Amino acid sequence: MGMISEFKEFAMRGNVIDLAVGVVIGAAFGKIVTALVEKVIMPPIGLLIGKVDFSELKWTLAEAQLAADGSELAPAVVIGYGEFINTIIQFVIVAFAIFLLIKALNRLARKKAEAPAAPAAPSEEVLLLREIRDNLKK
Template sequence: MGLITEFKEFISRGNVVDLAVGVVIGAAFGKIVTALVDGIVMPAIGAFTKGVSVSEWKYVIKSSQLDSAGKEVAAELAIRYGMFIQTLIDFVLIALVIFLFLKAYNRVRTPAATPATPEDVLLLREIRDLLKK
């Protein structure tokens, strides 16, 4: 079996195509949630922090050094934890929305109907129960 034939069989499997569709939709969904966080959630949080964006939160270890002309000689050394917090909020919102979506999907999805028990089996069970008495 040639390499091209094996590749065609691999691609034609339903799981691979489903996975590819899921990755593309997931990437687009991530962009939507990121836009929600950047455009709505973070400005609302910024209103409580006197206009300072969460992504700008940092702990300065060493301030930048300027020469006599005001030109930066050494860059600021800081731990920028605000971006981490913002990314964490993105993740939590994405996980929450996916959870809610799957919960609604599972509620809507109808379970497979159990087949009705044949009458002869019901009759045999009834006879068995009567014999036990």
């Protein structure tokens, strides 16, 4: 079997295609969560704690060095911990959404497992024994 045909067989398996779809949906979901955190959740939180935009929070370790004409010789050295806070909030939201999804799927799987199974059809031996019993009754 050639390498190309092996690769085609591998790529066309259901698991690989499902994984690709999951990655694309996950990327889109990540964008939705980012927009939710930055545009919906963080503004009210910032307003409540003193009109702070978390994405702008930073520690300046060294100020920018400016030339006499005002042009920047070296940029400021900063630790942007506000973006880190935003990213942590995004992670918590994504993790919670995944938790709720898995919880719902587990609940559905449990309900399917608990559903009473249809009684199994009697085996040939039981049918034969019933026939013999019925013939003996006659």
